[in-house]
Amino acid sequence: MQRRFLPLSALRAFEAAARLGSFKAAAEELAVTPTAVSHQIRALEAQTGFELFDRHIRKVSLNDAGMLLYPVLRDGFDAFEAALARLMQQRTRMLVSISATNAFTVKWLVPRMSDFRSRHPGIDLQLLASDDLVDLRSTAVDIAIRYGRGPYPGLVTEPLFTDRFAPVANPRLGVTSLEDLARVPLIRFDWKRPQPDNPTWERWFKVTQQPPPPQASELRFSDEGHAIQAAVAGHGIALVSLALIADELLAGNLVQPFEPAIDGHTYHLAMHADRPPSASVQTVAHWLRAQARGEHIEIENAD
Incomplete structure (x- = not known):
């Protein structure tokens, strides 16, 4: 047709x-x-x-x-709605849209919004949270945060930081040693794109050279953010991203009772190769790089 x-x-x-x-x-x-x-x-x-x-x-x-x-x-x-919204917003203010996964948006981007607003009050951010890949070539999205190994054809990308995963639990559970894993549920979440090097419990036990303990029960979620919330609520111990739970660790809502932490994938900043970034998009990209440098330092210190 x-x-x-x-x-x-x-x-x-x-x-x-x-x-x-x-x-x-x-x-x-x-x-x-x-x-x-x-x-x-x-x-x-x-x-x-x-x-x-x-x-x-x-x-x-x-x-x-x-x-x-x-x-x-x-x-x-x-996409029509986003493009029209951008046109109308640009009459009065600058708008930059960022696409990222649900968990990264809620746990990493949203807590940093007050810092961005204080530094750049003239730029509005539109956060587009989705675990489905957004095609920057056919949408009005300015910046995407890609999580994986790449490559990403048609995009200009740069690594922000490599994630680390470790077991974490609510301190009320009293988990302090590997032996305690036998009495608390393991919290799991499903990876949208299964890969052999995904940071899973199976890979973590292989690194520790420990057999998985006999579990009375497990909790499984379709989203990492839900797994994090279950751990905060004290429903078990979860193997999740240290980058996404930095605030929970700082507040004492979660603790990392033991090592090791294992590598996850890399977060990349991505922009369309054929769409020159505006000054406001470059400002947001610079801010993301600065935030990622701080995150990289925090993750290294956690080791």
Whole structure:
């Protein structure tokens, strides 16, 4: 289908209905009637030759064809919204967007926002947290924080710091030695991109040359940030990033009861190779480098 024939109104109605799970809710968001939304989606289904929803009483759900189409439209409309927001913000203030993982955004970037605002009050930051890779070539994102080994084609990248992982627990658990691991749950989280050198409990026990203890139970999470919160709450001992729990260690909410710490991957600062950074983007990149230098010193001192 050629671009000039794309049914934009129907695609917009489909995206809203898919995101909200309801033709009525989509109609309210788009300020039209539910009948109009239904007609738009019927027209789109007729044009594509596929039904896109399973229709139920008072709600709809995506079928296989709909699930193939929805993420593309969602990301596209998000990019439209971000680009328009940037244009409108630039009329009065400078806006720089940073894309990073959920855990890095919440545990590393957000605690540093007050420092950034005090140093650069004329620049607004937009933090885009997602564990899915954001394509800088098709979005308005200015800076991405990539976590891994690289390379990253089409991007200009530089290493910020290499992460370290160690066992940590709430001090109330009284974990002080390897023997204590037999009485507390191991907290795990799932890596989005499985790799043999990911810092997992299995790798940590291999480094210590200790067999994993018999566990009464384990806790597993899909997100590292949730695993950190579970450790803070005292639900077990977690092997997590020392960079992401620096504030928790400083506050005494978590302790590292024993060695060793093992290497994680490297955080990289990434920008689009064909998009010259503005002065405000360069300012943010400089600030990130300075924060990373401090983090690198903290991690080395933790050793």
